[in-house]
Amino acid sequence: MIDYSTLMSRRVQEVKPSGIRKFFDIAEQMDDVISLGVGDPDFKTPWLIRHKGIETLERGMTRYSANAGLISLREEITRYMKRKYRLNYEAKDEVVVTVGGSEAIDLCIRVFVEPGDEVLIVEPSFVAYSPIVTVTGGTPVPIPTKAENAFRLTADELREKITPKTKLLVLPFPNNPTGGVMRREHLEEIAEVLRDTNIIVLSDEIYAELTYGGEPHVSIAEIDGMRERTVVINGFSKSFSMTGWRLGYACGPREIIKQMTKLHQFAIMCAPTTSQYAAIEALKNCDDSVREMRDDYNARRRLVIDGFTSIGLPCFEPEGAFYIFPSIQSTGLTSDEFCERLLYSKKVAVVPGNAFGESGEGFIRVSYSYSKKHLLEAIERIGEFMEELAKEREACLK
């Protein structure tokens, strides 16, 4: 018998699997569960985009593209970056098209991190950053954000965690799971701290199009002196409802993109060509669809905040992505207990906040990427659950 565990990479084996999987496997086996758990848009990919994919398949346009992606797509991406964020990148060598934003995150971390390096990770956040850092031999250093700061990263919190070993800062805004955003003035403060350092920013802006109220999303690369130290990561999954097409991209200084493209070339060759053709259509002709989806998310966002507030689960007003992150501390339960009991007693599945880092303890992530009818029913059930908890506490006191 081979003892595989002695053979396989220790670092890989030590990465903890996403704990949440088990919980949702239970949920998926129960009948009549209403989930508020997905991070996947409920809108179908706009028909124009799907149709472009079909058309290129029919014409047999199914070969490899250039490693960095079709040049026509990279050109569209640079136009998009310019028109949306006033950022100038060269299509030729400052853009790499990847298999989802996730691959771009992986490439960027692997290009920079060596054993001993520290990577600052704003938390709560998407679950992938820290395992990748660990596997490269780096040390993930979480920077917890707070509800009272609307889950923004503050300059002081950042300064406190910087050491001579700090290599990268992972800046994930608009944020999954909190819905927090960093407006221009908040990014200015962060830039002020970073400008005199050699710390590179991995700015994960996958939810950029889903920014509500006030100014549209601002990229930290727009701020003075930041373009040269920032890798902007974005993609098509959330903005164009194209999760299954697996298409993202990174833009940054050519020296960095060159190394990322090299890794991408050896691991992946190129992103799926069908998806790339479809993405050109998305960037060229789908602004209206993006706006319609954003407006609808915005209406649901308000509906859900109102609903949760009225059942006694207040949350700060999230201004981005499609999640709210209510505090459940008033119930006296941990995030895990709350979610498990809610699932068994009311058959509603939400994600415990601690799945996104320790600082998420005491919160739950609620996705509003569902129809309004579905959301209203879920809120009603959670409301009943809250009433039952309140009665329980009363009984205890007597």
Add this chain to the structure above:
Amino acid sequence: MMDQLLSLLNENARFSNKQLAAMLGTTAEDVEKQIAAYEKQGIIRGYKVLLDHERLEEETVQAIIEVKVSPKRDLGFEDIARRIMSYSEVDTVYLMSGGYDLLVILECKTFKDIALFVQQRLAALDSVLSTATHFVLVRYKEKGVVLCGEDADDRRSALL
């Protein structure tokens, strides 16, 4: 462009004023006032239910009739349109551009009722020159609502 309140009502006229207010970032009183204003101005003409007739016990037949007419001097098409729409079984009457003049949508209990309507009522009107009757076989989508069964939500829950 339709304002957001109307577009939400168009999506679901049964949202409560409180829910509408939450989605619009305003108060339920404001929503109530705005709706009352739209009703008064005749912008909102009514609220109806969207039925899936296939699922009803009682069978109905829907026909779409193309009607060619000779318009009356001074009265144009409206006079004849008014006559046709007075019949309670007539659901919709439009004046059309193109190969015919009026489009009439009719809902009856049986095919025979429709035949009788065409023969005895429509054809009897002296301005009507000819008719072409089409029966609806299957409704796939109506007023933006898919009636032939939507795909189930196959999204995987949660993350990774």
